[in-house]
Amino acid sequence: MTADLHIHTTASDGHLSPQEILKQAIEAGLSYIAITDHDTVDGLLELNxxxxxxxxxxxxxxxxxxxxxxxxxxxxxxxxxxxxxLRNHLEVLVTHRRNRIKEMVEKLNHLGYNIDYLRVLEIAQQATSIGRPHLAKALIEKGYFSNVSDVFTRLLDKNGPAYVPHYKLTPLQVINLIKRAGGIPVLAHPGLIGDDNIVRDLIATGILGLEVYHPTHTEFQVEKYLNIATDHQLLVTGGSDFHAVPTRFPEKLGVFTISASLVKKLQK
Structure with a gap:
């Protein structure tokens, strides 16, 4: 029995609808999945x-x-x-995300990239949580770039000429919000943070689990974060961080999985 506990849908920046995710997960023989869209639970609501x-x-x-x-x-x-x-905070975050994209469109126009905000919304389709990938698609559609990676490198990465930071909660606020919503806060892909002192600070702040298994983690990192989780009696999770992007591993569900036994510990 296998599972994937990190999956995005079209409710945020994934390329497959919740129904398509469900179909692909069943075809892949997964026993459990987790829908983990950015700043929204609308994918779960749509899926009922x-x-x-x-x-x-x-x-x-x-x-x-x-x-x-x-x-x-x-x-x-x-x-x-x-x-x-939780829902009140999500409404605030979604509103700020839309305002952020408007500001980024204005910056792009000033830089000579003729992009229309309404077209970005059309590209986002049913997405509640609009982000930079939708803006990147609009730029590619106009022929300014050939792939998303180039857009981010040239314009949209942090400190890029068209970058605008979006409203965020502090780690402590997020941890407490998740707990008050009856949930379990887990630090996503700790290896991507780039500083294990921050990882340890977040554990002290109230993180209850580590996403040990992630496509970007090396074998060394997996072993390291397993040891940290054991030392601090934390839950161990993992997932593919699936967006259904053709050039991003994994391109299909079921390729990167974890044991369902980890899910059962999470459920307890």
Whole structure:
């Protein structure tokens, strides 16, 4: 029995709808999946996940947090997606995301890239949580670039000429929000943070698990974070960080998985 606890849908920046994710996960023979869209639970609402009986679905979410020099993402598992406080915070985050894209479109226009905000919304389709990948697609559509990676490198990466920071909660705020929504805060892909002192600080702040298994982690990192999780009695999770992007590993669900036994520990 296998699982994948880090999956994005078209509710944020994934390329497959929640229904398409469910279909592909079942075809791949997965026993459990977690939908972890950025700053939204609309994919779970669209899927009506509590009624699904063909596969176990863990309700989740992924937050970006506010640290000045490092990118820190925190996953929330087993959350109550109808929690009033959680939904209020998500509405604020979604509004700020849209305003951010408007500002970035204005910057791009000033830089000579003729992009229309309404077209970005059309490209995002049903996405609640609009982000830079949607803007990158608009630039590619106009013929300015050939791939998303180039767009980010030239324009949209942090400190890039068209970059605008978006409103974020602090790690402590996110951890407490997830806990108050009945969930379990897990530090996403700690190897990408680039500073294990921050990882240890976040554990002290109240993180309850580490995403040990991630496509970007080396064997050395997996062993290191397993040891840290053991030393601090943390839950161990993992997932493919699946977006269904053709050039990004993995390109299909079921290629990168974890043991379902880890899910059962999470559920307990």
């Amino acid at each position: 996940y509590t009624k699904v009986t063909t596969i176990g679905i863990i309700p989740g979410i992924e937050f970006s947090t506010d640290l000045p020099t490092n990118e820190v993402h925190i996953l929330g598992y087993q959350i109550d997606i109808n929690n009033f406080e």
